[in-house]
Amino acid sequence: MSKIAVLGSGVVGEVLANGFLKHQYEVMRGSRDPSKLAAWKVGAGPKAQVGTFEAAAKWADSIVLAVKGTAALSAIEQAGIASLSGKTIMDATNPIADSPPENGVLKFTTDLNESLMEKLQKKAPEAHFVKVFSSVGNAFMVNPNFPGGPPTMFICGNDAAAKTEVKGVLEKFGWDISDMGAVQAARAIEPLCMLWCIPGFLRNEWSHAFKLLKK
Ligand SMILES: NC(=O)c1ccc[n+]([C@@H]2O[C@H](COP(=O)([O-])OP(=O)(O)OC[C@H]3O[C@@H](n4cnc5c(N)ncnc54)[C@H](OP(=O)(O)O)[C@@H]3O)[C@@H](O)[C@H]2O)c1
Numbered sequence: 028m029s030k031i032a033v034l035g036s037g038v039v040g041e042v043l044a045n046g047f048l049k050h051q052y053e054v055m056r057g058s059r060d061p062s063k064l065a066a067w068k069v070g071a072g073p074k075a076q077v078g079t080f081e082a083a084a085k086w087a088d089s090i091v092l093a094v095k096g097t098a099a100l101s102a103i104e105q106a107g108i109a110s111l112s113g114k115t116i117m118d119a120t121n122p123i124a125d126s127p128p129e130n131g132v133l134k135f136t137t138d139l140n141e142s143l144m145e146k147l148q149k150k151a152p153e154a155h156f157v158k159v160f161s162s163v164g165n166a167f168m169v170n171p172n173f174p175g176g177p178p179t180m181f182i183c184g185n186d187a188a189a190k191t192e193v194k195g196v197l198e199k200f201g202w203d204i205s206d207m208g209a210v211q212a213a214r215a216i217e218p219l220c221m222l223w224c225i226p227g228f229l230r231n232e233w234s235h236a237f238k239l240l241k242k
Contacts, residue, residue, distance in 0.1 A: 029052055029053055029088060030052070030053045030054075030055070030086060030087050030088045030089075031044075031047045031052045031053070031054050031055075031087055031088070031089055031090070031091060032054075032055050032056075032057055032083035032084050032086060032087030032089075032090045032091065033047070033054055033055070033056045033057065033083070033090075033091040033093060034056075034057040034080050034083060034084065034090060034091065034092050034093060034094055034102060034106060035056070035057070035058075035091070035092070035093030035094050035119075036056065036057075036058035036060075036063055036064055037093065037094075037095075038165050039093040039119055039160070039165045039168070040056055040091070040093040041056075041067060042165045042166075042168050042169060043091050043093060043119070043160065043168060043169070044056050044067075044071070044075070044091075045071065045169070046168065046169030046170075046200060047091075047196075048071055048072065048074055048075060049169070050196075050199045050200070051074075052074070053074045053075075053076075054071070054074065054075050054076070055075075055076040055077065055078050055082070055083040055086050055087065056068075056075070056076075056077050056078075056083065057077075057078055057079060057080040057081075057082070057083030057084065057106070058077070058079070058080070059079065059080065059105070061077040061078050061079060064077040065077065079105075080102055080105045080106040080107075081105060081106055081107050081110065083106070084106035084107055084110040084111060084114075085107065085110045087114065088114065089114055089115040089116075089117065089192065090106075090111065090114055090115070090116045090117065091116075091117045091119060091160075092116055092117065092118045092119060092120055092147070093119045093120070093160075094120060095120075095123075096120045096121050096122040096123050096136065096143055097122070097123075097124070097125065097136060099118075099120045099122075099143060099147060100146060100147065100150055103116075103147060103150060103151055103154075104150070108150065108151045108153075108154075111151045111153070111154035112151075112153035112154060113153060113154075113155070114154060114155065115155045115157060115186070115188075115189040115192050115193065116147075116151075116154050116155060116156045116157065116189075117157055117159050117160065117193055117196070118143075118144050118147060118156050118157065118158050118159065118161070118213075119159065119160035119161050120143055120144075120147075120161065121135075121143070121161050121217055121220040122135045122136045122137040122142070122143040122217060123135060123136075123220070124136045128224070128228050130229075131224070131225045131226075131227075131228035131229040132221055132225060132228075133220065133221045133224055135217070135218070135221070137214075137217070139214055139218075140214065141214070142158075142210075142211070142213035142214045142216075142217050143213070143217060144156050144158050144183075144184075144210055144213035144217070145210050145211065145213060145214075148185065148210050155184065155185070155186035155188070155189035156184050156185070156189075156210065157182055157183070157184035157186075157189050157190055157192075157193045158181075158182055158183050158184060158210075158212070158213045158216050158217070159180060159182045159193050159196075159197070160180070161216060161217060161219070161220055162180070162181055162216060162219035162220055162223055162237060163178065163180070163223060163236045163237070164223065164227075164233055166233070166234070167234075167236050168200070169200050169201075170200055170201040171201060171202075171236055172201075173236060175238060176203075176238075177201055177202055177203045178202065178203065178236030178237055178238050179202070179203045179204070179205050179236075179237055179238050179239040180197050180202040180203070180204055180205070181205050181207055181212075181216045181219065181237070181239075182194075182197070182204065182205070182206055182207065182216075183206070183207040183208055183209060183210060183211075183212035183213055183216060184209070184210060185209050185210050190206060194206075203238070203239070205239050219237065223235070223236075223237070
């Protein structure tokens, strides 16, 4: 796995694309309008390309999904379900609703009995979705440096080989890894985004990450 498509022109797409480039992968960022990524491409160097969702998904060995949660199902359709087949999809999305948070608590478009990643996995059954990067702010996704040591990235997904691949990425990106099992565990992982954001919305505190303590 050396060619990574990063579907997303937002800040998460940028941070993760730069992270993969830093760790010697080739990257194509995808957008409905690739021209908006032209300046990024110039600064990102010779291993960086831009294209449509479809072009990026076709070209890649593995794919990062970093689009708005409410657009995620449509974005994978635009990428082409056939192009996702057999590929690892690193799913950073959260199903955040358009309505504002209530006392700092984000609203979701999903409920606790079906996550966004389950819906994505159903729509693209041959793709290997792995939930990852969804439970931390973008500033800390790549090689976070906390005084308490590496924070924990919670992942899940149905395909063992895809999770092994993602664990390799997370080791390079400086994370402790906690594998929570199959796709249904995204019901628990996606809401960690709500918890992570509460101190931000209430007290403007955005510099933290979760750590699972064990004995
Ligand atoms: N921000 C964070 O720190 C953070 C942390 C963890 C997880 N996340 C999750 O990561 C994802 C990306 O977040 P973000 O803040 O970088 O950006 P964002 O504003 O949530 O998403 C931007 C991307 O969504 C795409 N998009 C929007 N509407 C679309 C539509 N109708 N059809 C297809 N694509 C559409 C845009 O496509 P175009 O390029 O075509 O405009 C763009 O690539 C979100 O799901 C978010 O919840 C964010």
